[in-house]
Every structure is written in C-alpha cells, then in structure tokens.
Amino acid sequence: MKIKLVLILTFVTSLCFGQRWTEQQANDWYKKVQWPVGANYAPAYAINQLEMWQAETFDLKAIDKEFALAESIGMNTMRVFLHDLLYQQNATAFLQRIDEFLAVADKHHIKILFVFFDSVWNPYPELGKQRDPMPHVHNSGWVQSPGRKALEDPTQYPRLEAYVKAVTKRFANDIRILGWDVWNEPDNMTGTSYERVESPRKVDLVIALLPKVFEWVRSQKPIQPLTCGVWVLEFNGNKELKPIEKIQLDNSDIISFHNYSDETNFEQEVAFLKKYNRPILCTEYMARGNNSTFQGVLPVAKKHAVGAYNWGFVSGKSQTIYPWDSWEKKYVSEPPLWFHDIFRTDGTPYHQYEVDFIKNITSTKTTGK
Template sequence: MKIWRYLGGSILAAALLHCLAIAQSAPRAVWTPDQASEWYNRQPWLVGSNYIPATAINQLEMWQADSFDPERIDKELEWAQSLGMNTMRVFLHDIVFAEDSAGLIKRMDKLLTIAQKHGIRILFVLFDSVWDPFPASGKQRAPKPHVHNSGWVQSPGKKALQDSTQYPRLERYVKAIIGKFATDKRVLGWDVWNEPDNPNDDDYAKNELPNKDAVILPLLKKVFVWAREAKPEQPLTSAIWYGNWQADDSLRPMEKLMIQESDIISFHDYSGIDNFKKQVEYLQRYQKPLMCTEYMARPRGSTFEAILPYMKQQRIAAYNWGFVDGKSQTKFPWDSWRKAYGDEPPVWFHDIFRTDGTPYDSRETRLIYTLAMEK
C-alpha cells in the first residue's frame, strides 16, 4: 500500500502511532442520552450546509492535491460566516487516503484552519453510498450539463465492498483519520457513513450490488467499532434516511443499527413541515439530541422558510443540502437524470449562493442570518 511510503511524514506518523496505541484497547462506549445531552448543551444551535466548493465535482476532486482549492474554500466559508453559519458537513474519500494519506491529513488540517478563521466547525463524513459506485482517482470527468450530482462518487466503491481483503485498508483509514483529529476542537463530529443502503434508483441502480444492504450492514457495524477504538472526544453518528420510524418494531435492521450505534441521532428529511414534524416526534423517543444532516429541496416543500424556524425552536442541528452552485450542479433536481433542463431550473432544488456569491434568494439568506444570530 502506498500509505507506507509516507511513514516518514510527521503528521501521518503521529496518526499511525496513535492508532497503534489504541489498537489494544477497548472501544469507547456509545454515549448515553445523558452524555449526549451534556455534550450537545455546550454547543450553540448548530446551523450550516453540506459543503463542497464550486470548483469540485466530487469528494476526490475536492481533496486530491492537484485540485484542492483552499483559496476558493476560504472565499466560500466567508460567505457561510456572513449568514451566521457555524458548521459544515464535509465528505472525505477513502481512495484519497489510500493514495496520499499524509497529503489528505494535511489538507484536512488546512480546511479546518480556514473554517476556524470563519467560526465554523466541521462534521466530517467518512463513507458514502450515494451516486456513482465506480470511483477512480486522478482527473475527474466534467459535469454532465444540467444534471444533479453527475460526478459524485461512492466511498468505498462497489469493487471494495465486494472484496473483504480491502477491509483492513478501510480500517486503517478510519482509525488514522479519526485518531489524528480525535481531540481537535475544530472537528464537531464524525458522520461515519452517509445513506449506507441507498439503492440509487433511477441513476446507477443497475450497477449496484444486488444485496447492498446485507453487505454493508455488518461492515457499518465494524466501522462504528473502528471509529470508537480511535477514542474520539467528538460524537459519532450515521443518519437514518429511509423507512418507517414510527416505532422500534417498524425499523429495519439498518435503522436499528444506526440509532443504536450513534452518540447523537441524525436523520435526513426532504419533506414538507407536517411530515418533518412527525419524523422528529418519532425520533424524540430515544431522548438524544437530533441533527438533521440533510434537508431543503424547494420544489418538495422542504424550504428554509418552512423548516428552519421549527428546527431552531426544537434546537435540532440543521444542515441543508448544497451551499454554492458549482460543478455538483445540485440546483437541478434529482429527476434531471431522466428529464432535460435548461441552464436554469424553474426553481432551484438545492444551494444558497450563485457561483459569484450572489444569494439565490435574499429573503432566504436574511432568514438564515436572523435565526442563526438570535439568542
């Protein structure tokens, strides 16, 4: 593995030494409701976005050395600061670590330094099962015109999921990354796996593992253990996003695992306010703080105006999908994979700012700022 070529690097060496130190110790326990509440009550109301710079089509282009863009990130996080945002959810990728582990850690540190300058803490996402299941390093393809997330890639990809001999590589990735930043106050938390059993209907469904959920369920359990073995001071979570949450016996094994293993319960919901409230009420029975790590799809009724005041009232951490219009093209809706759109959709699906920093809707930005800043 190329990882071993970087043992001389001080940053990676420290991370790996930390991994060796914790390898023989038991993982820390999942936080109790009291422990979770004690941590959460020390935080401000958390409000931010899922973030990728406009210059990156996916996680690989964001983090690879030749396309990492700290100047653009600095500019865009300044825009986030201007809205009163204090956190961002940011996706990593295991392939970048496999090929340039020391470089990835250095670039993560650089992003954290930029974010800290703007009063923003980062919720990192380690793995992701959405969109293209065939990630490959190197120069990334250009966006398909007017198509939502046309270049976003899964982590790990289909080949790695099918090959259990790659799991030790994934374990090193989890432990080295979390181990390096386990006590770093700039890191808000760790979202260990985004929508792990997403079947990617209508885009990459025919290329998915036919038994994807059965393959990922035991691996996700391992990932939580690996993460807790790194002894992070920050919370671990993985957001439930699918199925019926009304009662414990209505949950599928995946949702049960994600709730049982998460220090803070997180969820995704792109529905209007009435259904959103029901989902929150279902999750409140676990008596843990809640983080909504994906919401806001304007044509579906999931808008800032409808949802954000309720989350402020309930003190639910709020991360809308999409921040600035760019290569990810998430101003276009999910159905842009099947339906043709022009340069500008009738109503933006996601995103807050145009590429030049102009708000899509100044009423929205005023609302976000007002809610974020009021005590």
C-alpha cells in the same frame, strides 16, 4: 472483590476501546454546543469528494471565500465528505490537507461534521482527473466510498479500517470537529441513476460492515460524537425499523436523520426520534421543489433544538440546483426553481430573502439543548 474487579475491567475496556455515549453524556455535550446550522458542503470547483481534496485541485482560497459567505449568514457548521481512496493515494498529504481545511473553517468559526463513507451515486470511484459534469444533471459526478469493488472484496477492509482509524486518531481531540458521521445513507441503492450497476449484495454487505466502522472510530477514543443518519423514515404513527436503521440508531451517540419534505413531516420525524433521548441533527434537508424550505424547516428545528444542514451551498460543478429527476427528464437551462444551493458562483444569493431569513434566525445565540 469480584464485583470491584468487574467494574475495573469494564472501566479499562471503555478507555481502551471506547463505548457509545450514554444519553447523559450526549445531552451534556449538546448543551455546550451552539445551535448547529449549516450546509452539506462541497466547493463550487469540485464535482465530487475526490476533486475537492486531491492535491491537483484542492483550493483553500476558494474554500476560504465560500466559508466567509457561510459565516456572514450565521452558519456555524458544515457537513463535509471524505473518501477512502484519498487516504490510499497519499495518507500523509491527505491528513495535512484536512488539517489545513480545518484551519480555514476555524477562521470562520465553523465546526465540521466529517463523513467517512457514502453509498450514494457512482459506485465506481477513480482517482485522478474527474470527468466534467453531465450538462444540467444533478450530482452527475459524485462517487461512493467505498466503491462497489472494495465493498465486495473483504481483502480491502483492512485498508478501509486503516483509513478510518488514521483520520480519527489524527483529529480525535480536535475541537474544530463537531462530530463523525460514519456512513451516509448506507443502504441507498441510487435509484434510476446507478442502480443497474450496483452490487445486488450491497445492503447485506453494508449491514455487516457498518457496526465495524463504528468500532473503528470508537477505538481511537475521539472526544467528538458519532452518528449515522436514518434517511427514509416512512411511517404512520408506528415505525418499525429496518435492520440497518436499528444498527444506525443503536450505535449513534447523537441521532441524525434526513428529511426533504415539508415542515409538518419534518416535525413528525423529530417527534419520533425524540424517544431516543439524545441530541438530534437533521443532516440533510431543503429541496424547494419538495416544499422543504429554510422558512418552513428552520423555525421547527430551532423550536426543538435540532441541528440543521441543508443540501448545497454555492452552485457549482455538483449542479444540485437541478432536481433529482434531471437523471430522467431533460433540462436545457437553469431550472425556474433551484432545487438546492444558496449562492450563485459569483457569491450573490439565489434569493436575498432566504439569506436574510437564515441570518436572522441564527442571530439569536442558543445552545443545542
């Protein structure tokens, strides 16, 4: 009788609060998914998440046009960043814009992997008109979510919780969403761009908050999987995980990672992550100057049924055609080799052979597993 009661309570708890998917559940889900290939998407008109989504600048016609390009080369998914300040600004309107955005994505047969939080670039986000891009500088206006002030202030955590729960609840059963990426590069200290103004407690604060974010999302019982990508897998055969990487991997329904190296290194990381016996997505890759290319990575990803999201799509205000070193090295014109992005602002490809390759490799319909 006691055993039955424990089983019943366990079942009820999982229904009420949600639990991490089992390996079987995750793999069964992935078998039904077409091999995910897409990009990290911000429209060309937007310097950051705020300019993409705020009412004054939100442009569905531009998004529709760019998603048509994605569909034309066989892409079927996009990774898209949200922001907590947008929910604080006007929750109802923000949720409505997400719904309208998903309708455009669905029109082009593109499923969305939404990102709730992001630890990269400017730690001082502000609503309203966003600044103009710094000339020839990579991602000069991208902003963190939550910003430093919110991260250091526990009294703001209920606001962050409300944002995550409301978005998840609204779209918990929405098949237009592929999954939820709860926090992008959570322990990234932003290097030479903003490290001097970062919170010295940032990593410790994120380590404490990240498990709660997983709980917030799961409390709404979404039908979509959760993930949080490990982004610096430096190892020589035996990889000892950092505390935050353990949190990421132990809480993710599906495994995700970032890799901006060549295909050999990419395949090594895939081999390491396969031991978790869960579907794998590479949620950031493709940096031409680092020998991370479509021609090198995508065949390996397809061979191992790994989903792949390159960074950048249409060149625009994010200026990610410039390399990361543009924060230190002065550029005065378009670089001879684009770092990221696939299309020019007018919709023509940077390299026709690249889009031909993407279209060809995605033309064979394969399931995720």
